[in-house]
Amino acid sequence: DIQMTQSPSFLSASVGERVTLSCRASQNINKYLDWYQQKLGEAPKLLIYNTNNLHTGIPSRFSGSGSGTDYTLTISSLQPEDVATYFCLQRNSWPYTFGAGTKLELK
Amino acid sequence: EVQLVESGGGLVKPGSSLKLSCVASGFTFSSYGMHWIRQAPKKGLEWIALIYYDSSNKYYADSVKGRFTISRDNSKNTLYLEMNSLRSEDTAMYYCALGGYWGQGVMVTVSS
Numbered sequence: 001d002i003q004m005t006q007s008p009s010f011l012s013a014s015v016g017e018r019v020t021l022s023c024r025a026s027q028n029i030n031k032y033l034d035w036y037q038q039k040l041g042e043a044p045k046l047l048i049y050n051t052n053n054l055h056t057g058i059p060s061r062f063s064g065s066g067s068g069t070d071y072t073l074t075i076s077s078l079q080p081e082d083v084a085t086y087f088c089l090q091r092n093s094w095p096y097t098f099g100a101g102t103k104l105e106l107k
Numbered sequence: 108e109v110q111l112v113e114s115g116g117g118l119v120k121p122g123s124s125l126k127l128s129c130v131a132s133g134f135t136f137s138s139y140g141m142h143w144i145r146q147a148p149k150k151g152l153e154w155i156a157l158i159y160y161d162s163s164n165k166y167y168a169d170s171v172k173g174r175f176t177i178s179r180d181n182s183k184n185t186l187y188l189e190m191n192s193l194r195s196e197d198t199a200m201y202y203c204a205l206g207g208y209w210g211q212g213v214m215v216t217v218s219s
Binding site: 045049055099100 | 151152153154157166168169202206207208209210211212
């Protein structure tokens with residue numbers, strides 16, 4: 001199985017700050033990498049699919065990049081409503097696997 | 108608008124069975140593969156099963172292989188997850204998903 005490692009596990013940032021979350025795969029996943037946001041008590045919500053494609057209705061302050069084994073989610077200007085846990089997901093091969101998540105809090 | 112509504116969860120004893128359902132609307136259900144994902148309390152996410160649009164292929168996570176069965180009824184726009192020999196570690200919120208669209212989930216608790 002492909003292992004997905006997210007870093008950092010916890011991140012504290014200020015409103016308006018640029019935030020970068022990382023996800024590393026144990027092997028090449030050919031850009032089949034999605035990012036999900038999960039707020040407390042809610043189902044995860046897709047933000048980015050296939051590395052850098054913004055899902056419908058997602059604000060443009062979210063963006064993704066990467067290739068091979070290393071991928072990044074960037075929030076250009078952190079907003080209070082972005083407090084959540086962020087998960088990456090690889091869909092290159094079965095079984096699909098998630099990272100353990102990055103919990104993002106406001107400083 | 109894509110809508111996925113899960114049902115069938117509850118509290119069951121170890122070793123028992125349960126069948127989850129997911130009713131889909133807002134898209135052509137018979138044209139898409141569907142998934143089940145679960146999340147144990149305060150834990151991460153685990154993708155557990157995938158079924159092709161025509162049921163021709165099914166894939167399972169090792170943790171549920173041989174105990175869980177994914178199926179679908181395209182005439183009823185419904186996805187199923189039959190869970191047998193349930194264990195305490197199967198306690199989780201179970202979500203059905205169509206790609207990036209997820210239901211709100213249904214809770215399954217396995218406890219004596």
